[in-house]
Amino acid sequence: MLKEFKxxxxxGNLVDIAVGFVMGAAFNKVVSSFTGGIVSPLIGLIFNSDxxxxxxxxxxxxxxxxxxxxxxxxxxxxxxxxxxxDFVIVAFVMFMIVKGVNAMKKKEVAAAPAPTGPSQEExxxxxxxxxxK
Numbered sequence: 001m002l003k004e005f006k007x008x009x010x011x012g013n014l015v016d017i018a019v020g021f022v023m024g025a026a027f028n029k030v031v032s033s034f035t036g037g038i039v040s041p042l043i044g045l046i047f048n049s050d051x052x053x054x055x056x057x058x059x060x061x062x063x064x065x066x067x068x069x070x071x072x073x074x075x076x077x078x079x080x081x082x083x084x085x086d087f088v089i090v091a092f093v094m095f096m097i098v099k100g101v102n103a104m105k106k107k108e109v110a111a112a113p114a115p116t117g118p119s120q121e122e123x124x125x126x127x128x129x130x131x132x133k
Contacts, residue, residue, distance in 0.1 A: 024090075024094070027090065027093070028086070028090055031086050031089045031090050031093075032086055034089070035082055035085050035086050035089070036052065036082065039051075039085060040052050040078075040082055050078075051078050051081070051082060052078050052079050052082050053078055053079075054076075054077060054078030055074040055075060055076045055077060055078060055079075056074060056075040056077060057072060057073070057074045058073045058074060058075065059072065059073035059074075060072060061073075
């Protein structure tokens with residue numbers, strides 16, 4: 001059973017998926033950093049506040065003794081839009097990578113020469129010669 005699991009785990013596709021997953025997670029951090037550190041502040045200039053902190057307050061909260069607001073009910077639409085921007089960037093880059101890989105696969109298939117073999121006449125002549133013997 002352990003050998004079967006090792007064979008399964010070491011198949012090329014599974015290893016490729018694992019590498020892609022790790023790279024995707026790392027890329028997601030880069031994109032989140034980009035949108036959080038560059039895109040959000042630029043959009044925040046329009047609203048004169050931090051874009052990720054924008055929210056629609058449904059029910060006001062009350063500040064406690066430490067100054068922390070408790071009981072506030074709000075829709076965090078700035079954070080949601082930041083996550084949507086993250087998703088769109090990651091999805092577009094993944095689309096471009098898959099498109100590039102598919103184009104490379106098509107070139108490899110087209111570049112491979114078709115196997116050549118004997119023609120129909122050559123096969124018939126060979127059969128004829130074998131029957132004469």
